[in-house]
Amino acid sequence: MKEKFSVKVLAEIAIFAAIGYVLCLLQNQLFKAIWVNGGAIGIAMVPVFIIAYRRGLVAGILCGLVLSAVQMIGTYIYITPMAASYNNKAIEITIVVVQVSLDYILGYTVVGFAGAFSGLYKRSKSLKGRILWMTVGVVVGGLLKYICHVLAGYFWLNPEADGIWGVPNGTMLYSFVYNLCVVFSMIACIPVMLLIVKFYPKFLNVHHYDEEDEVADLKAVEPADIELQTEEMIQTEIEKTEE
Numbered sequence: 001m002k003e004k005f006s007v008k009v010l011a012e013i014a015i016f017a018a019i020g021y022v023l024c025l026l027q028n029q030l031f032k033a034i035w036v037n038g039g040a041i042g043i044a045m046v047p048v049f050i051i052a053y054r055r056g057l058v059a060g061i062l063c064g065l066v067l068s069a070v071q072m073i074g075t076y077i078y079i080t081p082m083a084a085s086y087n088n089k090a091i092e093i094t095i096v097v098v099q100v101s102l103d104y105i106l107g108y109t110v111v112g113f114a115g116a117f118s119g120l121y122k123r124s125k126s127l128k129g130r131i132l133w134m135t136v137g138v139v140v141g142g143l144l145k146y147i148c149h150v151l152a153g154y155f156w157l158n159p160e161a162d163g164i165w166g167v168p169n170g171t172m173l174y175s176f177v178y179n180l181c182v183v184f185s186m187i188a189c190i191p192v193m194l195l196i197v198k199f200y201p202k203f204l205n206v207h208h209y210d211e212e213d214e215v216a217d218l219k220a221v222e223p224a225d226i227e228l229q230t231e232e233m234i235q236t237e238i239e240k241t242e243e
Contacts, residue, residue, distance in 0.1 A: 009055055016047035017066040038078045039181040045111050045189050049138055052115030053204045060112030068108040080155035095155055102152035114141035134197050142186025149179040
């Protein structure tokens with residue numbers, strides 16, 4: 001548990017959350033003409049997947065939460081118009097809180113649940129096994145995000161509004177179709193993560209780096225240096241005794 005919340009791990013989480021935010025901005029700009037109420041196709045989930053597999057479930061969730069928070073601060077938040085249709089302030093506030101929580105707070109946070117499979121991934125001895133558990137984690141994280149946005153989409157249903165791809169905006173089918181951008185993004189993330197698994201597996205095995213650092217530290221201390229330090233200590237003690 002100490003390792004999960006060390007300064008090094010927190011720094012990694014912050015860095016990858018920032019990378020995810022930049023990717024999120026880029027993909028939103030590219031697809032804003034299609035998903036006018038928010039949504040895009042891209043690989044902004046990849047940084048969260050990387051942390052989830054490098055550092056585990058808790059770190060993955062925290063990275064997703066940080067990314068969600070930064071996204072809320074740095075981008076325009078779309079609030080459902082449904083809240084304004086009620087004359088009850090308590091209901092209006094509740095609707096906004098639920099919709100924002102599903103769309104923004106939980107949107108990337110749940111992606112970190114891919115880290116639940118990081119242990120199985122690291123214990124796999126074969127490339128096929130690692131590919132399997134990586135794919136499973138990405139699919140689970142991506143589908144959880146999709147479910148959050150589909151549920152949030154309920155608050156956007158409006159029979160009088162324009163539909164998308166021939167699907168009218170009035171039933172939950174609209175929410176399932178509109179938020180398919182998350183599924184497409186998940187599919188786009190799979191080959192990216194598998195390329196890392198195939199060509200740079202050490203990047204996801206953080207313990208490999210820790211062991212290398214320890215070995216490097218040991219190698220940095222030469223036997224001659226140890227002998228010299230020992231002799232200096234003995235000489236110091238002798239001088240103290242003579243005094």
